[in-house]
Amino acid sequence: MxxxxxxxxxxxxxxxxxxxxxxxxxxxxxxxxxxxxxMTAAFGVACLGHCHPAVVKAVQDQAARVMASPIGLYTETRAELLSKLVELLPGKLEHVFLCNSGTEAIEAGIKFARLQTGRRGVVSLKGSFHGRTLGALSSTWNPKIRKPFEPILDINTFVTPGDLEALDAALTEDVGLFLAEPVQGEGGVNVVEAEYLQAAEKLCRERGVVFMLDEIQTGFGRTGTMFTHEALGVEPDLMAMAKGLGGGFPIGGLAYSGSIHEALKPGVHGSTYGGNPLACAAALAVVETLVAEKxxxxxxxxxxxxxxxxxxxxxxxxxxxxxxxxxxxxxxxxxxxxxxxxxxxxxxxxxxxxxxxxxxxxxxxxxxxxxxxxxxxxxxxxxxxx
Ligand SMILES: Cc1ncc(COP(=O)(O)O)c(C=O)c1O
Incomplete structure (x- = not known):
């Protein structure tokens, strides 16, 4: 052709x-x-390889059973996926909001942090990439991606990874969220130091700022542990996931702590397709295979x-x-x-x-x-x- x-x-x-x-x-x-x-696994999504038999079978079987379900009606597959994820989530993370992509998981994080803290400001890192919808884009550093759409949400300050003085100055009383990738993917495969993230978490705790990690690219085994931050000695309040979770099927998710859960009222956030049975079937097969095959x-x-x-x-x-x-x-x-x-x-x-x-x-x-x-x-x- x-x-x-x-x-x-x-x-x-x-x-x-x-x-x-x-x-x-x-x-x-x-x-x-x-x-x-x-050597891209389609931007990291096909974490088990393209068309892994377990994922293919799960989607085929699910398609013949139930393909659509409103968010308020639990399907068997969604319930199983959520229990499995909650079992796997480290530290404070106890709940999951399901959506369809990485950028939506980041949007949810920005909104949940506002609900929890009542503050609008976000601090993220130079070199970061968090997605292309306006909230996630406002926290994305790469000027080539961000600038054509400015002015966007005027909520973000960017600090250099590793520079604690800059972070200290940036975490003012208007800031409700600190957001970082443990390894910056689009920004250049930059490994963010564990000591920096630990110090950042401590500062966030002292100032009532929500500490969020973007594990959209680094999660689900990519860097050698199920979630990268497990090896870094930090416990985020929010963690965004997507890519590898679906093994090729579109799905995103935001894991959140019990204290964030308390700030959420029914109907405060949602997604028509979030928790779609096909996506959940694919993700369940991925997660089970990741665990079973180490x-x-x-x-x-x-x-x-x-x-x-x-x-x-x-x-x-x-x-x-x-x-x-x-x-x-x-x-x-x-x-x-x-x-x-x-x-x-x-x-x-x-x-x-x-x-x-x-x-x-x-x-x-x-x-x-x-x-x-x-x-x-x-x-x-x-x-x-x-
Ligand atoms: C770290 C990170 N965050 C967010 C996103 C946005 O995810 P999506 O393209 O699924 O919206 C990406 C996508 O490359 C990413 O690598």
């Missing part, structure tokens, strides 16, 4: 592959019979292996500034823009990777990626950068 014919009428840039007609594990198959190694621990192991392989293959390469990341969330920071190298990976090696900011080449493969697939990706990256 002619690549130029694809997506007529869409402004979204194409990646240079013919349309994809099916996918399995880390491989995408196109309509012309071509195969592509997907996938987070596998991600830790494969991530360490992949990082070591990348470091060895790129050692001494003058184009490379650093290889970094956590688990299977990996970035290669270049001394120049990453876009031409990503295009070469696709065109010359049939490998699909992602950018993160302007200069970082990012890999977010399925957590079930094999060592052979990692070897193929690393060799292709080393070749395009040589």
């Amino acid at each position: 002619d690549i130029e014919q694809q997506g007529a009428g869409s402004w979204i840039p194409r990646r240079g592959t013919p349309p994809i007609s099916r996918a399995s594990g880390c491989i995408l198959y196109d309509v012309d019979g071509g195969e592509w190694l997907d 996938i987070p621990a596998r991600a830790a192991e494969m991530g360490a292996l992949a990082k070591a392989k990348l470091e060895a293959a790129l050692e001494g390469n003058p184009k490379v500034r650093e290889v970094r990341g956590k688990g299977l969330m990996l970035g290669v920071e270049l001394r120049e823009k990453s876009a031409p190298y990503l295009a070469a990976l696709t065109k010359d090696h049939q490998v699909i990777a992602l950018n993160a900011g302007q200069t970082v080449l990012r890999m977010l493969p399925s957590l079930t990626v094999t060592e052979d697939e990692l070897d193929r990706a690393v060799a292709a990256i080393a070749t395009v950068l040589s």
